[in-house]
Each structure stands twice: as structure tokens, then as C-alpha cells.
Amino acid sequence: MEQVNCVTEFFLLGLTQNPHVQKLLFAVFLIIYFLTLLSNLLIVMMITTSPALDTPMYFFLSFLSFIDDCCSSTMTPKMIFDLLAEKKTISFSGYMTQLFAEHFFGEVEIILLTVMAYDRYVAICKLLCYMITMNRHVCGLPVSLAWAGGILHCLIQTIFMVWLPFCGPNVIDHFICDLFPLLKLSCRDAHIYGLLVAANSGLMCATCR
Numbered sequence: 001m002e003q004v005n006c007v008t009e010f011f012l013l014g015l016t017q018n019p020h021v022q023k024l025l026f027a028v029f030l031i032i033y034f035l036t037l038l039s040n041l042l043i044v045m046m047i048t049t050s051p052a053l054d055t056p057m058y059f060f061l062s063f064l065s066f067i068d069d070c071c072s073s074t075m076t077p078k079m080i081f082d083l084l085a086e087k088k089t090i091s092f093s094g095y096m097t098q099l100f101a102e103h104f105f106g107e108v109e110i111i112l113l114t115v116m117a118y119d120r121y122v123a124i125c126k127l128l129c130y131m132i133t134m135n136r137h138v139c140g141l142p143v144s145l146a147w148a149g150g151i152l153h154c155l156i157q158t159i160f161m162v163w164l165p166f167c168g169p170n171v172i173d174h175f176i177c178d179l180f181p182l183l184k185l186s187c188r189d190a191h192i193y194g195l196l197v198a199a200n201s202g203l204m205c206a207t208c209r
Helices: 019-049 056-082 092-125 127-133 136-163 179-183 191-208
Strands: 009-012 089-091
Touching: 009 092, 019 056, 056 092, 056 136, 089 092, 092 127, 092 136, 092 179, 136 179, 136 191, 179 191
Parallel strands: none
Antiparallel strands: 009 089
8 A cells, every 4th residue: 555645844832831931941941951062061071081081980980971961962952942932843754864863872872871881880890890891892793782772773763764655733841852742643553663662762771782
């Protein structure tokens, strides 16, 4: 059966319809966003420029700060802009792109946190072998696996969404691009897709544990 897709953009209802609250939230979120960006960039700069911090723990921490900035920047600017915009719309391709980026950086961050937990385990329980076990080559490998795991996870999630037909309505009661609000708008019964999406996310989390 040929897929029908008449929706070219989505309308996000946002956090609130009250203009005064919108302005207050705009100021609050803008400040928090810039503080997040600057603090993470400061961490990355300090670690990369200081020879005393040239250890596996700080290597992972700098990468985590970089990913945290990337993850925040995939959704926060659009959400902040929509607080002052009269028409809170996003194109179909823009929605899918943001969805892809959210899940990619989110999964990379989850895998990296697992790697950092293992690094602390080796440092505490196998202290004498720590510098041999966690050398530069070993540190680079889990970072590469984190990128690969993020790509695999977000490709599966995004493909599920792209396969679904959307023929209206296009109003999403949310403030960011998310999976499950989008599933509700599909012309097809998306129950199975919802289970597949949840299974994919659960499998990735279980694997990281």
C-alpha cells in the first residue's frame, strides 16, 4: 500500500499559552542555557589545556561536557524561540532531524556515563593496573563505541517514524520534538511502532547496564 503523507509541518503547543509566563520562561531558560553552554565549554577548555588533568577520568569528563552541550543545543534553542514566537511550527524534515539529534546525543551520553562508571571501578578496585588498563588506546575505543551506539539507536528510532503516514491533524501538545506525541498523529495504528520504540530504548539501556 502506498504511504500517504499530507503533513509538511507540525504545530507545537509549547509549555503555556500565557504571554506573561512565556516571557518569564524565555528569560529563565535563556539564562540557564547560556550558563550550561559556558560551564561545559569552560570544563572542556580547562581539561584540554592543563597537563595535570591529562588522565582518563578527565578525558571522559571533557567529552561528556562536549556531548552535554550538543544535546542541549538540539532542542533548547527551538524551545526558547517558540516561547516568543506567534506561530510555533516546525517542518516535517526539521522535526525528524531534531528527533534524530536528540536520540543520538542522548544515547552517546548514556553510553559514556556507563564507560565512566567502569573507569571509576577500575581506578578503585584495580588501582595497580589502572594506568595499564585505561591507556589512551583503551579510552578512545569506548568513545568510538559510544558514537556508533548513538547512531545505531537513533537510526532505528527515526526510521520507525519516517515509515509512518501522517495525514492530519498536525498539532502536537508538547514543547520539543518527541516520539510518542508524534505516534498519536499517525494515520495508521502505531501501537506496534510504540512497542518497537520502547523495546529499542530498553535494549540500549539494558546493554549499557
